[in-house]
Ligand code: ADP
């Protein structure tokens with residue numbers, strides 16, 4: 384390959400809002416036939432809103448929100464930002480947290496006011512402390528998921544104390560981007576750690592070929608490898624710590640400019656404006672640049 388033509392390609396990429404790690408990247412993107420899209424923060428804005436607090440019997444909703452908000456304030460997950468902002472708005476400055484830990488794709492833990500707190504995906508909390516007790520809470524979780532909302536379970540000292548219901552919005556450009564990818568003959572897969580129904584709602588809205596939900600970060604990596612074993616050449620697009628392994632394993636890793644540093648470091652391309660339509664531009668650019676060389 385002529386270095387000059389490749390460098391022209393990378394320069395054109397910058398104009399399109401695509402940062403390319405090196406000229407060799409264009410070469411690897413030429414044979415892509417499958418595009419795997421993370422949901423939260425990639426297809427959706429990731430600017431989530433808290434829509435409801437459901438407290439377990441005996442727990443105070445304000446306390447549940449404030450306690451979860453304190454721990455989530457230290458997390459970089461989009462769900463966490465919504466919980467922390469709502470907690471601060473409703474209850475004022477948040478209490479201090481000791482011993483914070485983050486489990487990517489699962490949730491967070493920390494000690495608040497002497498309580499050992501966990502907040503995260505309901506299945507993860509249930510594995511530690513059992514499912515939330517009470518028909519009310521189960522019904523609330525069910526209704527939330529049917530609306531396509533994300534549910535965060537909150538607990539401390541060995542018990543689930545409530546559920547937080549969070550909503551997200553699909554980026555206005557995402558459906559158009561998926562339509563353009565499909566028109567270019569690419570298979571599109573939505574891959575998310577979120578619940579089935581939230582994932583299906585987004586999948587329908589943007590029109591992807593396939594939806595895979597409820598996967599942990601290791602599952603995202605496995606899924607990319609499975610596709611590659613089937614002979615597919617895979618581009619993975621993501622923004623989170625939970626996407627990093629899959630981004631690195633994909634034939635082409637694409638990070639959102641607004642994403643976490645870990646995702647950007649693991650990727651070959653970064654979409655500065657976080658607009659998925661730039662994926663189509665990037666694939667087209669690499670084909671055109673390489674055609675110039677040949
Ligand atoms: P996606 O694949 O859509 O980007 P993630 O894998 O990041 O989603 O997260 C999967 C699920 O794990 C979320 O829907 C949420 O329920 C839960 N989760 C992950 N991190 C957190 C956190 N910091 N606080 C609460 N829930 C979390």
Ligand code: MG
Nearest residue numbers: 421423424623
């Ligand atoms: Mg994400």
